[in-house]
Amino acid sequence: MGTDRRDFLKKAAMGAVGVALGSKVNAMTAKSYSNIIGANERINVAIQGLGRRYGAYKGPITNKNNNIKLLYLCDVMKSQRDEAAANFGKSLDYKVALENDIRKVLEDKNVDAVFMATPDHWHTPGAIMAMQAGKHVYLEKPCSHNMHENELVVAAQKKYGKVVQMGNQQRSSTESNAIIQDIHDGVIGKAYRATAFYINQRGKVPLQTKAPPPAGLDWDLFQGPAPRRDYTDNTWNYNWHWYGWDYGTAEMGNNATHELDIARWALGVEFPEHVNVRAGKNQYLDDGWEMYDSMEARFKFPGEKIIEWDGQSRNGYDKYGKGRGTIVYASEGSAFIDREGFEIFDLKGKSIRSSKSAGTEGGIALGGGGDMTTRHAENFFGAIRGKETLTAPISQGAVSQAMTHYANIASRIDKPFDVDATTGRIFDREAMKLWSRTYESGWEPKL
Numbered sequence: 001m002g003t004d005r006r007d008f009l010k011k012a013a014m015g016a017v018g019v020a021l022g023s024k025v026n027a028m029t030a031k032s033y034s035n036i037i038g039a040n041e042r043i044n045v046a047i048q049g050l051g052r053r054y055g056a057y058k059g060p061i062t063n064k065n066n067n068i069k070l071l072y073l074c075d076v077m078k079s080q081r082d083e084a085a086a087n088f089g090k091s092l093d094y095k096v097a098l099e100n101d102i103r104k105v106l107e108d109k110n111v112d113a114v115f116m117a118t119p120d121h122w123h124t125p126g127a128i129m130a131m132q133a134g135k136h137v138y139l140e141k142p143c144s145h146n147m148h149e150n151e152l153v154v155a156a157q158k159k160y161g162k163v164v165q166m167g168n169q170q171r172s173s174t175e176s177n178a179i180i181q182d183i184h185d186g187v188i189g190k191a192y193r194a195t196a197f198y199i200n201q202r203g204k205v206p207l208q209t210k211a212p213p214p215a216g217l218d219w220d221l222f223q224g225p226a227p228r229r230d231y232t233d234n235t236w237n238y239n240w241h242w243y244g245w246d247y248g249t250a251e252m253g254n255n256a257t258h259e260l261d262i263a264r265w266a267l268g269v270e271f272p273e274h275v276n277v278r279a280g281k282n283q284y285l286d287d288g289w290e291m292y293d294s295m296e297a298r299f300k301f302p303g304e305k306i307i308e309w310d311g312q313s314r315n316g317y318d319k320y321g322k323g324r325g326t327i328v329y330a331s332e333g334s335a336f337i338d339r340e341g342f343e344i345f346d347l348k349g350k351s352i353r354s355s356k357s358a359g360t361e362g363g364i365a366l367g368g369g370g371d372m373t374t375r376h377a378e379n380f381f382g383a384i385r386g387k388e389t390l391t392a393p394i395s396q397g398a399v400s401q402a403m404t405h406y407a408n409i410a411s412r413i414d415k416p417f418d419v420d421a422t423t424g425r426i427f428d429r430e431a432m433k434l435w436s437r438t439y440e441s442g443w444e445p446k447l
Contacts, residue, residue, distance in 0.1 A: 020162060043109050046072035046100045048126060049117035050080040051238075053140060056370070057437055060090040062379035068381065071111055074099045078216030083149045102126060106133035113163075115377075116140060119240050120254075121247045124149035125225045125445040130162040132374065138380050140167035142253035143397050145404045147424075148436035154446055157394050159447055165380040165390055166397030168261045170339055172375040176262065177357050179335055179342040183266050188344060189332030191267055193283065193306045196259035200252065201316035206240050207288040208232035223247075225443040231382055244288045245437070250291040251313045252404035255324070261400035262326045262337055263307045270399055272299040272307070272406065273421040279411035283314035297407040304422050309407065310394050339372065381383050399424075409434045 018335055027028055045061060045068055047054050054073075061068045063126045073084045073096050081098045088096055100104050105114070106129060118128050124144045127137045143166050144150040157164045170176050201420040211233040213219040219231050228247045240247040241254055248254070264270075279292035297309040310319075320327075325338035343354040361370025375391075382388030402424055409431050410416060417428035426432050439445075 014276065017040045039203055040067055041385065042067045042069055043381055044069045044071050044114050045113045045115060046070070046105045047084070047115045047117065048074045048105070049119075049140075050075035050077075053117040054084055054115070056136075056373040057117075058088060058091065060374045060381070061208040062088070062340060066378060066381055069094075071095050071108065072097050072099050072105045074102050074105050076100060076218040076221045077214075084127065089279045098384050099199065100369055105127070106130055108118065108137065109134070111135055111140060112143050113380070117167075119222070119225050119247045120249045121145045122224050122405055123407050124153045125443065127153055127164065128156045128445050128447070131156050131164070134160075134162075134164040136380075136384050137217045137398075138165045138167060139258040139394065141397075141401070142249050142395060143401050143403060144405070145249060145253075146435065146437050147402065147409075147426075148403055149347070149445060150405060152426075154395050154398050156447055163380065163390065164394040164402075165376065165383065165385045165395050166392045167373075167376065168258055168392050169361070169372040169376040169396055169398065170258055170262060171392040172372050172379060173339065173357065173359075175341040175357050176337055178355065179284060179337055179344070180262075182344075183335060184268060187333075188328070188330035188335055191328050192304065193308070193329040194263035194267055194326055195308045195310065195329075196256070196314075197310040197320055198255045198324045199310075199316060199318065199320065200255075200314065200323065202285045202293070202314045203326075204287040205242055205289050207245050208243055209234070221261065223285075223440065225436055225439050225445065227440050231444045240358040242291050244290050247437060248291070249295070249404065250408060251311050252295065252297075252309075252407050253401075256309055256311055256407070257324065257401060259324055259326050260307065261397070263328070264400050264403065266328045266337070267301070267305050268328065268333075268445070269301040269303075271402060271424040272301050272419050274299075274300040274416065274418050275406040275410050276416035277407050277410040279407075289314075292411055295411065297410070297442075299406070300402060307403070326370060333417070 031425035041216050047057060050073060061065055061191045070088060073081055075081045085096060085098055105111060116123060117140045118126060120142050123139060127139050129153045130137050144153055169430055170187045201289055209232060210230050213231040217236055222236055229413045235243055277295060277297045279295040281292055282287060293313040295311045299307045322338055325336060329333045333344060336343045341356040344352050346352050361372045383390045412426050412434060417431045420424055
């Protein structure tokens with residue numbers, strides 16, 4: 001990559017970061033940057049993590065109008081590399097390099113940006129490694145495994161000045177943006193409470209039994225920052241979510257991130273001041289699921305605003321009529337918001353306005369993609385080029401992510417606690433013991 005091109009991307013990134021952080025760099029508009037730099041420069045990308053989510057990036061990456069080149073497909077499992085290569089090969093007229101180790105990808109100076117869709121424990125360490133190597137990052141949720149990482153990933157973005165888009169793609173929903181703006185403008189009066197929910201019918205998972213790693217899996221690299229342990233059957237393929245805290249963040253990090261982000265956005269709040277949780281494993285009591293599968297959480301914010309969470313991973317009772325969504329209550333009415341659109345109600349519960357998305361990215365199905373992720377990825381590209389303001393900058397995404405970590409901590413110590421609503425720090429000493437985690441020696445994320 002030539003010097004001119006590196007200079008372009010550096011300047012474009014600084015323009016986008018300035019817009020996102022509200023710094024003095026924002027003295028010039030995104031349009032001004034595009035006029036000076038040349039906004040159509042090609043962006044070379046890599047994907048780290050080729051499980052259920054990577055297919056959502058195929059459309060925005062292969063759309064010729066976006067001028068993107070996919071240089072690497074990276075995963076610790078050979079079968080997933082091969083499958084992804086075959087999938088992208090249907091749409092590309094060039095060959096993409098396949099790589100096992102993301103560190104080798106990051107050494108390539110031609111790579112401008114990384115889409116990160118790994119298991120949770122890799123997200124912050126991998127994102128920091130990428131930023132340190134000069135790459136922009138599209139970081140899937142959860143953006144962190146714990147609160148220590150939550151602070152680190154934001155600090156890293158500020159230190160290295162890279163564009164970091166969090167993958168809470170509903171921020172790119174046309175309908176969600178419209179109703180949130182209407183709520184902020186008072187369409188239903190003064191909003192004071194939001195109830196966010198996720199209802200699924202996940203079944204039994206196998207008990208963990210020691211076994212050799214499956215053929216083609218680099219188990220050491222899968223573990224990465226996590227302490228080393230023997231492989232247990234069926235861990236690598238999704239069930240790492242439920243097999244303890246080494247890799248996953250339970251359903252809060254897995255799905256609550258999305259709806260809690262909408263709830264916080266609608267109420268216009270930052271960190272809570274009190275967290276209270278009731279959680280437990282209530283279904284399939286003898287299976288291998290080691291986390292809670294049911295959780296009700298309550299977050300109290302300054303100004304007497306409340307966010308409630310109702311998460312039922314394995315009890316599919318259809319209490320809300322939808323699998324996921326957010327209900328906002330206000331002084332003059334209420335609003336229901338999900339990935340498919342919104343509906344506004346008056347105080348008598350009468351529907352007064354609704355809007356449905358024509359897109360395809362709703363519900364609780366695993367993986368996939370659709371119009372929201374496509375817009376989210378294209379916004380990421382636009383921010384790198386200095387043309388657009390980031391829809392979900394990591395500085396905001398991490399605040400929503402903190403709510404999931406607070407709930408997980410409260411469930412693990414089985415008691416409520418208070419939070420400094422300004423700094424996000426927890427006052428309870430027992431809770432603060434879970435602020436970070438134990439890392440494999442040499443893998444600790446550092447700035």
